[in-house]
Amino acid sequence: MSGGFIEPELRARLRDLRIAPRRAAGGDGLGQHSSRSRGAGLEFAQYRAYEPGDEPRRIDWKLYARSDRFFVREAERDSPLDLWLLLDATASMQQADQARPALRKFDRACTFAACLIEIALRQGDRFALATLGRQSPLLLPPGRGARQRDRIVLELSRCTAAGDWPGAVAENLIGARIAAHALVIVISDFFDPAALDLMRRLAGAGREVRALQLLAADERDFPFSGGHRFIDPEGGLQRRVDAGAVRKDYLARFAAARAELATDCAALGIVFATHVLDEAPERALRSLLVDAGASR
Amino acid sequence: MMPLLLAPLGLLALLALAIPLLLHLVRRLQLTDTPFAALRWVSERHQPQRRLRLERPWLLLLRVLLFAALALLLAQPVLESRQGDAGADWVVVAPGADLGAARAHVGDGAQWHWLAPGFPALTDTPTSLVTPTSSLLRELDARAPASARLRIVVPARLGGLDGERLRLRHAFDWIVVPGQSPAVAPANPVSHDLVVRHDRAHDGAVDYLRAAVAAWNVRAPGCCTLDVQPLTQPLPADARWLIWLAPELPTAIRAWVERGGVALVTQGVQDDVAAQVLWRDADGAALARERSVGSGRLILVPTVFDPAHLPLLLDGDFPERLYSTLRGPQPAPTHAAATAVEAVADSTPAPTGARAFGQSLRALDPWLALLISALLLAERWLATRRRGAGDP
Numbered sequence: 001m002s003g004g005f006i007e008p009e010l011r012a013r014l015r016d017l018r019i020a021p022r023r024a025a026g027g028d029g030l031g032q033h034s035s036r037s038r039g040a041g042l043e044f045a046q047y048r049a050y051e052p053g054d055e056p057r058r059i060d061w062k063l064y065a066r067s068d069r070f071f072v073r074e075a076e077r078d079s080p081l082d083l084w085l086l087l088d089a090t091a092s093m094q095q096a097d098q099a100r101p102a103l104r105k106f107d108r109a110c111t112f113a114a115c116l117i118e119i120a121l122r123q124g125d126r127f128a129l130a131t132l133g134r135q136s137p138l139l140l141p142p143g144r145g146a147r148q149r150d151r152i153v154l155e156l157s158r159c160t161a162a163g164d165w166p167g168a169v170a171e172n173l174i175g176a177r178i179a180a181h182a183l184v185i186v187i188s189d190f191f192d193p194a195a196l197d198l199m200r201r202l203a204g205a206g207r208e209v210r211a212l213q214l215l216a217a218d219e220r221d222f223p224f225s226g227g228h229r230f231i232d233p234e235g236g237l238q239r240r241v242d243a244g245a246v247r248k249d250y251l252a253r254f255a256a257a258r259a260e261l262a263t264d265c266a267a268l269g270i271v272f273a274t275h276v277l278d279e280a281p282e283r284a285l286r287s288l289l290v291d292a293g294a295s296r
Numbered sequence: 297m298m299p300l301l302l303a304p305l306g307l308l309a310l311l312a313l314a315i316p317l318l319l320h321l322v323r324r325l326q327l328t329d330t331p332f333a334a335l336r337w338v339s340e341r342h343q344p345q346r347r348l349r350l351e352r353p354w355l356l357l358l359r360v361l362l363f364a365a366l367a368l369l370l371a372q373p374v375l376e377s378r379q380g381d382a383g384a385d386w387v388v389v390a391p392g393a394d395l396g397a398a399r400a401h402v403g404d405g406a407q408w409h410w411l412a413p414g415f416p417a418l419t420d421t422p423t424s425l426v427t428p429t430s431s432l433l434r435e436l437d438a439r440a441p442a443s444a445r446l447r448i449v450v451p452a453r454l455g456g457l458d459g460e461r462l463r464l465r466h467a468f469d470w471i472v473v474p475g476q477s478p479a480v481a482p483a484n485p486v487s488h489d490l491v492v493r494h495d496r497a498h499d500g501a502v503d504y505l506r507a508a509v510a511a512w513n514v515r516a517p518g519c520c521t522l523d524v525q526p527l528t529q530p531l532p533a534d535a536r537w538l539i540w541l542a543p544e545l546p547t548a549i550r551a552w553v554e555r556g557g558v559a560l561v562t563q564g565v566q567d568d569v570a571a572q573v574l575w576r577d578a579d580g581a582a583l584a585r586e587r588s589v590g591s592g593r594l595i596l597v598p599t600v601f602d603p604a605h606l607p608l609l610l611d612g613d614f615p616e617r618l619y620s621t622l623r624g625p626q627p628a629p630t631h632a633a634a635t636a637v638e639a640v641a642d643s644t645p646a647p648t649g650a651r652a653f654g655q656s657l658r659a660l661d662p663w664l665a666l667l668i669s670a671l672l673l674a675e676r677w678l679a680t681r682r683r684g685a686g687d688p
């Protein structure tokens with residue numbers, strides 16, 4: 001199922017990539033990440049008093065025999081990670097290059113999401129996905145395993161990018177679902193300031209946030225000349241300009257906006273990576289993931 | 297062969313060329329619609345340039361040609377083809393000139409023409425030998441090519457002149473050879489017989505008339521006879537001049553006057569304004585009037601015909617005055633010595649638009665109409681040909 005989003009050579013390169021949160025992960029189950037939660041496991045951590053609700057089989061019966069009190073044996077274990085993927089599905093993600101009109105930014109965003117899900121699946125992590133778009137909001141709560149992956153990929157393949165940024169209600173709905181120690185990866189073009197605001201709130205609430213900015217090559221290079229009527233896909237705003245004349249100005253302002261976004265992300269402690277459609281996806285993926293691993 | 301425009305103002309219709317040009321001129325703002333997500337960083341300061349462009353240039357060319365051809369048609373183009381050599385000398389010979397002397401004077405090699413209506417070649421016989429020389433020379437001057445030199449051969453005694461001095465714009469030679477212009481044979485001199493019919497009251501007046509006729513005969517002996525009879529006597533058959541001295545003018549006499557007679561009558565009609573005053577006295581009062589009646593003339597003497605009322609009778613020039621009155625106006629002389637009436641050069645510029653002599657004009661209208669039809673067909677074909685949008 002996920003083959004539709006990931007090309008074979010890209011899939012081959014995913015092998016040595018791993019998602020590693022900066023902090024210890026929480027959650028249940030066995031996973032690859034160091035966990036702060038105590039529970040059943042291999043490495044003994046401590047005893048604690050029995051509390052109603054604990055499984056009877058986890059009571060250390062030998063200790064009960066000695067002390068006539070119920071103690072529960074806890075072990076430190078590697079807990080799986082909650083990976084949340086937030087995909088920008090606004091109309092601006094429909095932007096494609098003139099050279100390759102079939103490849104839109106949203107398609108590339110789906111590729112990135114599929115790659116990250118593959119990695120998370122391999123690591124045994126739980127993963128969830130939500131799209132940020134008023135037209136087709138998608139909220140798939142965390143799950144584990146190939147079935148969850150197939151479900152997400154199926155939903156993604158049905159999803160199209162349209163409409164504008166969702167309101168605060170949708171944002172809060174998603175934000176409330178994200179567990180406290182989840183890793184949130186936002187894939188967007190970050191043209192809408194609301195995306196940065198969302199990341200700021202999530203980071204402020206203690207989630208680890210990483211940002212992957214997707215840009216079309218046309219947005220980076222502005223290869224237009226002559227009279228153009230530029231139409232904003234979000235809101236339909238039109239601007240009639242002589243493209244050759246505004247190019248220099250546009251490039252300067254756009255570069256400044258990118259630099260400002262990178263600065264803001266750095267200030268928030270958000271790992272920030274940029275991908276342009278004409279680049280290989282692996283590079284951005286590596287800088288998004290390995291960078292975090294190196295700083296660990 | 298030289299193209300000419302008979303109505304050059306028709307070229308003003310070329311202003312209509314602006315119509316197809318305006319139709320094809322599209323001030324088109326060529327914009328490419330481009331969806332662009334990063335619109336907020338695109339500055340709006342640089343508006344796209346409007347570019348002037350001509351749509352479908354071939355169709356425009358056809359339409360411009362069509363309008364130009366129509367304008368040309370309005371200007372009436374003709375093709376001027378000259379006959380003969382424009383710069384050659386033109387020798388015109390007035391009838392009556394001695395041809396031998398003329399040839400000796402001019403020499404051969406030039407085009408010889410009669411100075412006659414239509415300017416026939418010398419080999420042809422002119423239809424009329426009596427020609428209005430002055431008028432023909434003016435016509436020739438107006439029609440001859442500007443560079444031609446006119447050599448005008450005239451007889452020593454030149455006829456067909458008028459009162460206006462000849463002025464020619466062309467360079468010319470005035471060659472006088474012996475000869476005399478033929479003239480209309482003068483009518484047989486009419487006998488100046490004066491017929492007088494008078495009543496008893498005018499017995500005395502007859503003496504003055506006798507004296508006048510006697511004076512005429514002194515100047516030209518035997519030219520006049522006087523026939524004095526009472527009123528009742530009939531007029532002689534050949535009578536032309538009549539003096540009717542009676543208060544009444546019978547209708548028979550009036551009818552005779554209308555047939556061509558000249559009568560002096562004493563019956564005055566003072567307020568006959570249609571009559572022309574002939575004689576005035578010293579104070580300017582009208583003494584005699586003249587009125588045309590039919591083909592004759594009636595000379596009205598309003599007063600009684602005696603010296604008391606008409607002191608003129610006693611004047612020494614009365615016979616001559618009576619004679620000229622009865623004779624009526626004489627035609628102006630048309631003959632003169634050729635050397636005396638030699639034409640003078642006129643330096644005023646020639647009027648434009650005159651058809652030059654010896655040229656024939658061929659109208660180009662049919663060919664132009666054909667061209668216009670062809671252009672129209674081509675234009676319609678090109679305009680209605682199936683093609684993409686953008687047909688203006």
